[in-house]
Amino acid sequence: MSGVRRFVRENSLSLGFGLLFLLSLAGQALAGAAQMNEDRQAEGLEPVSLVQYLTSSSFAVDVMENWQSEYLQFALYVFATVWLVQRGSPESKELHAVGTESDEEQRVGSHAREDSPPWVRAGGWRTTLFSRSLGLLFGGLFLLTWAASSVAGWAAYNVEQLQSHADPVSWVAYLGEADFWNRTFQNWQSEMLAVGSMAVFAVYLRQRGSPESKPVGASHHDTGATG
Amino acid sequence: MRTAVRWAAVLVVLAGCSDVHLPEAQQVASDFAAGDPVTRCDLLTEAAVRAVEHEEPTGCPVALEELPLGAGGVVSAQVWGQEAQVQLTDDTLFLSRTADGWRVAAAGCEASGQGRYDCLVEGS
Known part of the structure; x- marks a missing residue:
């Protein structure tokens, strides 16, 4: 499997929803501009361009x-x-x-593992912040x-x-x-x-x-x- | 603090509350206030001209000549999107941005309470 295909497959959830988001936003933009121009026409106002509507x-x-x-x-x-x-x-x-569970259950403090994120192993405010990030x-x-x-x-x-x-x-x-x-x-x-x-x-x-x-x-x- | 102000400014511009068009709207309002009836009719929106001519079939200039519209200077102005409000010393005008530039959508407007206005000239 090529690198690109593997990347797409392994990130298909975020990529798929990212694409659906952009398509939906484009649909909203086109439908919204059409609706605005219908309203403006009914009020005797000049229509707006798509760029004017987007801004x-x-x-x-x-x-x-x-x-x-x-x-x-x-x-x-x-x-x-x-x-x-x-x-x-x-x-x-x-x-x-x-509740917030024990350090052992949350793998923090002395229970942090080698593959835990760096801010978990750092301790102090970094761990506190990362724990609620x-x-x-x-x-x-x-x-x-x-x-x-x-x-x-x-x-x-x-x-x-x-x-x-x-x-x-x-x-x-x-x-x-x-x-x-x-x-x-x-x-x-x-x-x-x-x-x-x-x-x-x-x-x-x-x-x-x-x-x-x-x-x-x-x-x-x-x-x-x-x- | 400076960053916060900058972000607020960006948000306001993105929201369409831009005063880029303010001078142009003020100029059209000023021209309208100082103009004769023919000039004023040229500066009305199509909808406003239609409404005026509906009331006075002899034509827009004749109709405007009979109306007590303001002729004072510009006191203040606000632009929101494609719309503007210009306060004259003796009138309130509402303008819309059209393909031909800013045009007066309503004139001879008097406050009628709760921030609303009754206007002698307005398109529908």
């Missing part, structure tokens, strides 16, 4: 409001599953393992994209204000507008539903070969098993 606040807020909720979902899932468990779910760890990354990305969503949403809101012959508002005033919280909560609720559904359905249903499922023959009472 518009309307496109930015549509992208950012979805990104922030996805990163919130993963940040909460990573943090919450340290403490919250679901009997029988492969999405949960064993019921007795609630996944949750911190998703939490940080959530805060960044939520902030970007608020700025883009503010700009898009002010465009609509001017189109309807009303005063633009400040960013702080926008944070108190129903538009911002409607965009935020409508995305959050769907993410919470998806996580909760996965945690529960995976107790009783199986997907042969998927690590997101228990082995097909596993008991409904088996918790934390993946197949």
Whole structure:
């Protein structure tokens, strides 16, 4: 097997979803531009080009409001599953393992192995930081994209204000507008539903070969098993 | 701190809150305020001209001559995406960016409460 083919095969999950992401984003861009021009035509305004749409606040807020909720979902899932468990779910760890677990179980401190990441073997603040790096990354990305969503949403809101012959508002005033919280909560609720559904359905249903499922023959009472 | 400010500026520009077009919008508003009815009609959006001519079939210039539109100087302006609001000393104008540049979408606008305006000239 050539080097390239092996690389593609061994990274097919990230490459596959990266490609699907780009195709979906392109689809959103084309459909969003078409919708914006339909709306502008109905209001007697000139159509915008695809480039103008891609640099518009309307496109930015549509992208950012979805990104922030996805990163919130993963940040909460990573943090919450340290403490919250679901009997029988492969999405949960064993019921007795609630909490941050021992150094031995987590292979840190004197239990670090030769192939452990360098910051695990380094000890001190590096190990402390690395021990929480996944949750911190998703939490940080959530805060960044939520902030970007608020700025883009503010700009898009002010465009609509001017189109309807009303005063633009400040960013702080926008944070108190129903538009911002409607965009935020409508995305959050769907993410919470998806996580909760996965945690529960995976107790009783199986997907042969998927690590997101228990082995097909596993008991409904088996918790934390993946197949 | 300087990095944070820079990032905030990038975010604002990416969000479409750019003042690159501010001088051009201000100039068109200024030309509109100082212009005669024919000039003003040339600076209206197509939708606004249609709305005016719907009310006054004899033509846009005749209709504008009868309306008490502002003629004062520019006090302040804001651009958001393809839209702008320009405050004159005696009027508020709303502009849209078209293929021909900035055009006045609404004029003779008076605040009607809660940040909204009623306008003598506006396209629908």
